[in-house]
Amino acid sequence: PDIAPLAPHASLPKSEAPVLVCILDGWGENVVKDEYNAINVADTPTTDALKDVPGRWRTVRAHGTAVGLPSDADMGNSEVGHNALGSGQVIDQGARLVDIALEDGSAFKLDGWKYISESFTEHTVHFIGLLSDGGVHSRIDQLLGFVRGAARDGAKRIRVHMLTDGRDVPDGSSVKYTEELEKDLAAVEGCDAKIASGGGRMYVTMDRYEADWSIVERGWHAHVLGEAPHTFTSALEAVKTLREGGGKPVSDQWLPPFVIIDDAGKPVGTIEDGDAVAIFNFRSDRVIEISKAFEYEDFSAFDRKRFPKTRFVGMMQYDGDLKLPARFLVPPPAIHGVSGKLLADAGVTTFACSETQKFGHVTFFWNGNVSGYFNEELETYVEIPSDKVPFNEAPDMKAREITEAGKEALRSGKFQMVRVNYANPDMVGHTGDLKATTRACALVDSCVKELLATIDSLGGRWLVTADHGNADDMVQRAKKTNEPLKNEKGELQLLTSHTLAPVPVAIGGAGLPADIKFREDLPNAGLANITGTYLNLLGFATPAHMEPSLI
Numbered sequence: 227p228d229i230a231p232l233a234p235h236a237s238l239p240k241s242e243a244p245v246l247v248c249i250l251d252g253w254g255e256n257v258v259k260d261e262y263n264a265i266n267v268a269d270t271p272t273t274d275a276l277k278d279v280p281g282r283w284r285t286v287r288a289h290g291t292a293v294g295l296p297s298d299a300d301m302g303n304s305e306v307g308h309n310a311l312g313s314g315q316v317i318d319q320g321a322r323l324v325d326i327a328l329e330d331g332s333a334f335k336l337d338g339w340k341y342i343s344e345s346f347t348e349h350t351v352h353f354i355g356l357l358s359d360g361g362v363h364s365r366i367d368q369l370l371g372f373v374r375g376a377a378r379d380g381a382k383r384i385r386v387h388m389l390t391d392g393r394d395v396p397d398g399s400s401v402k403y404t405e406e407l408e409k410d411l412a413a414v415e416g417c418d419a420k421i422a423s424g425g426g427r428m429y430v431t432m433d434r435y436e437a438d439w440s441i442v443e444r445g446w447h448a449h450v451l452g453e454a455p456h457t458f459t460s461a462l463e464a465v466k467t468l469r470e471g472g473g474k475p476v477s478d479q480w481l482p483p484f485v486i487i488d489d490a491g492k493p494v495g496t497i498e499d500g501d502a503v504a505i506f507n508f509r510s511d512r513v514i515e516i517s518k519a520f521e522y523e524d525f526s527a528f529d530r531k532r533f534p535k536t537r538f539v540g541m542m543q544y545d546g547d548l549k550l551p552a553r554f555l556v557p558p559p560a561i562h563g564v565s566g567k568l569l570a571d572a573g574v575t576t577f578a579c580s581e582t583q584k585f586g587h588v589t590f591f592w593n594g595n596v597s598g599y600f601n602e603e604l605e606t607y608v609e610i611p612s613d614k615v616p617f618n619e620a621p622d623m624k625a626r627e628i629t630e631a632g633k634e635a636l637r638s639g640k641f642q643m644v645r646v647n648y649a650n651p652d653m654v655g656h657t658g659d660l661k662a663t664t665r666a667c668a669l670v671d672s673c674v675k676e677l678l679a680t681i682d683s684l685g686g687r688w689l690v691t692a693d694h695g696n697a698d699d700m701v702q703r704a705k706k707t708n709e710p711l712k713n714e715k716g717e718l719q720l721l722t723s724h725t726l727a728p729v730p731v732a733i734g735g736a737g738l739p740a741d742i743k744f745r746e747d748l749p750n751a752g753l754a755n756i757t758g759t760y761l762n763l764l765g766f767a768t769p770a771h772m773e774p775s776l777i
């Protein structure tokens with residue numbers, strides 16, 4: 227787009243007091259308000275009261291085409307949500323770009339494909355990634371598109387290293403996906419294609435923001451070295467057995483690493499010199515670490531034991547600044563003119579804070595997948611280390627610490643814009659634990675109260691919103707009736723994934739003129755419309771390349 231610098235707002239002048247943007251991660255406004263909506267169940271007086279202010283509360287779309295996903299059946303997620311919130315634009319996202327590249331065949335003509343093709347006849351091609359059709363990090367149909375393309379282009383040996391999901395899709399669905407993949411691989415013609423290793427996404431390979439490198443190390447051992455505490459002769463058997471956990475059931479997200487062996491007890495697919503390795507996740511956050519392990523000669527996050535010389539590609543380039551990986555199958559979305567860059571260019575001081583699990587969301591994703599600062603002198607980013615436990619065991623997470631950091635930043639007088647992200651409704655929501663999620667939502671509500679009191683005392687302006695739904699529905703439901711689903715044993719079927727719900731947006735603050743209200747002619751607005759809105763609160767006009775402001 228044509229990007230002009232920020233210009234002053236015509237009627238809403240800049241104030242001396244700061245502007246707060248607060249993101250409640252995974253806090254949807256669901257039409258179903260029953261006992262399985264954790265936000266509804268939780269005591270949330272602060273966010274409830276926001277709804278009662280005429281013209282200053284509304285919802286916006288946070289899923290599907292409104293955030294650049296292939297279809298309106300796609301739930302939103304933090305990557306696309308924060309991209310939209312930070313950039314003010316609806317960008318064709320990775321999921322869609324890969325779909326297009328597979329449909330028109332361009333994926334097989336690009337450099338990344340040519341590069342791995344060199345290994346097709348003499349070596350093995352490995353695909354590593356999240357095995358589901360969640361559409362947040364990856365999709366099984368895209369994996370198969372590349373597997374079949376490799377076989378067609380002469381690959382003789384293909385190995386898939388699969389991470390079980392249960393987080394963007396229902397727990398237990400890993401069995402179905404594994405069964406399907408085994409069948410589909412067996413049917414690939416002229417090629418020996420098999421599953422070689424795997425494990426649960428929260429325990430093996432897919433760590434993010436360096437929260438816990440041992441997760442990636444376990445994956446390296448299983449995928450590359452062929453070493454894991456559990457070996458099986460079939461992946462289906464592996465998944466079924468490991469889910470049983472020897473009497474203590476384990477969910478898909480947390481399955482231990484496993485390796486598939488042949489009849490002689492030898493791993494069927496270790497990764498060797500000359501092999502090609504492709505990560506089939508399109509989303510970056512949870513594959514950046516494993517990409518570093520494959521790509522960097524110089525690497526000290528853990529002892530790799532053996533470092534094979536592979537032809538390594540990502541589905542996309544996951545970090546444009548680090549140029550990581552150097553080679554990729556499909557070019558990533560190009561995001562220009564994000565608010566962070568424009569604000570830095572306009573000399574605005576910014577503070578951003580979250581805990582580890584969402585830190586890159588409110589910085590890297592917010593800034594259009596750019597790591598680091600636009601202007602170090604104007605920006606301060608604070609990461610509060612997350613706990614390393616399943617978050618239903620510690621549902622308070624770091625909400626209090628984030629609140630303290632946010633209050634301090636507001637009071638310091640050093641920052642014109644302060645943005646914080648609360649991870650709880652999303653991270654605890656993903657565990658499927660209703661009670662813990664309810665507690666998390668109530669705590670976050672009380673944190674919002676503190677932040678708003680602080681900004682009001684300073685005469686500032688604020689905007690509270692979310693990136694997508696999650697805590698607003700904790701059960702799977704019948705499509706037409708919304709009745710909670712139960713299994714044969716009569717047990718509730720938990721919903722661990724995000725929802726399609728729109729998200730709330732509220733504005734206010736002692737420094738916001740009384741006549742500032744949401745306009746009424748944007749009923750279909752989405753997350754991208756929020757960017758212009760907070761730029762207005764900061765005293766700037768909405769830039770032409772962004773979606774219109776809500777006010």
Ligand code: 3PG
Nearest residue numbers: 303304305362393394652
């Ligand atoms: C995850 O990576 O934890 C989930 O797949 C998506 O959650 P997020 O989009 O809220 O990060």
Ligand code: CO
Nearest residue numbers: 252304652656
């Ligand atoms: Co989430």
